[in-house]
Amino acid sequence: MRVRAGNQFWLGVEDSPIVKSITESGGTVFCVTMDDRLIAMFGLKDQIRSDALETVQKLRARGISISLISGDHEGAVSLVASRLKTSGRSRCTPASKAEYIKSLVDEGKTVLFVGDGTNDAVALAQASIGLHMNTGTDVAQSAADAVLMRPSLTGVLTLIDLSRAFHRRVLFNFGWSFVYNLFAILLAAGAFEATEAKASIPPQYAGLGELASVLPVILVAVSLRWAKF
Numbered sequence: 001m002r003v004r005a006g007n008q009f010w011l012g013v014e015d016s017p018i019v020k021s022i023t024e025s026g027g028t029v030f031c032v033t034m035d036d037r038l039i040a041m042f043g044l045k046d047q048i049r050s051d052a053l054e055t056v057q058k059l060r061a062r063g064i065s066i067s068l069i070s071g072d073h074e075g076a077v078s079l080v081a082s083r084l085k086t087s088g089r090s091r092c093t094p095a096s097k098a099e100y101i102k103s104l105v106d107e108g109k110t111v112l113f114v115g116d117g118t119n120d121a122v123a124l125a126q127a128s129i130g131l132h133m134n135t136g137t138d139v140a141q142s143a144a145d146a147v148l149m150r151p152s153l154t155g156v157l158t159l160i161d162l163s164r165a166f167h168r169r170v171l172f173n174f175g176w177s178f179v180y181n182l183f184a185i186l187l188a189a190g191a192f193e194a195t196e197a198k199a200s201i202p203p204q205y206a207g208l209g210e211l212a213s214v215l216p217v218i219l220v221a222v223s224l225r226w227a228k229f
Helices: 017-023 052-061 074-084 094-106 118-126 138-143 154-188 210-226
Strands: 003-006 028-034 037-044 067-069 087-089 112-115 129-132
Touching (some): 017 028, 017 037, 052 074, 052 154, 074 087, 094 118, 118 129, 118 138, 154 210
Parallel strands (some): 112 129
Antiparallel strands (some): 003 028, 028 037
16 A cells, blocks of 8 residues: 655645635645555644734834745735735745745845744745744754744844844945045145145055054954844
């Protein structure tokens, strides 16, 4: 005899009345067949994380659009999406997830994809930023750009705040270095000697002036250690 186990579509039992009763209630079905005859079925329901709705609401308040893409069937995805008050895409394969992410990236959008399963590995690699939950598989973790060390979705907000704070410091450091070095080069070259101030700096002391350029850059970067998010 041949025994197979999997979802209802792979086993071809999606039209079974008992299977439909579970899927219509928003459950995920795991079936077992023996010689193509349904002999066992398990109905599972997903429980969203306690901080999921709060995190989605805060992301939406920042003008960030949210999409749920899953390999589960339409009933289960719709149920979770309705609780999170967002849109959902069901029965997504690893390839279709990656294709959807790529279409958003090609439109010029910055895409942050959060996933933890092996089926999410391709999408994690395809996204602008792949974020892995700490409880997921090693395959998905290796494909991600960042990993949440704590089992809390609020880490997504922390990552965004940290990235923005880092970006502001990079811009400041580049701006400060450009202005300082432009002035220092002109000063060392004697460009200001023809002015009324007749400002100049001896070459042997020009190296000490580099501290005025480096120290602010270091202090601004180190200040990120005490930033609160």
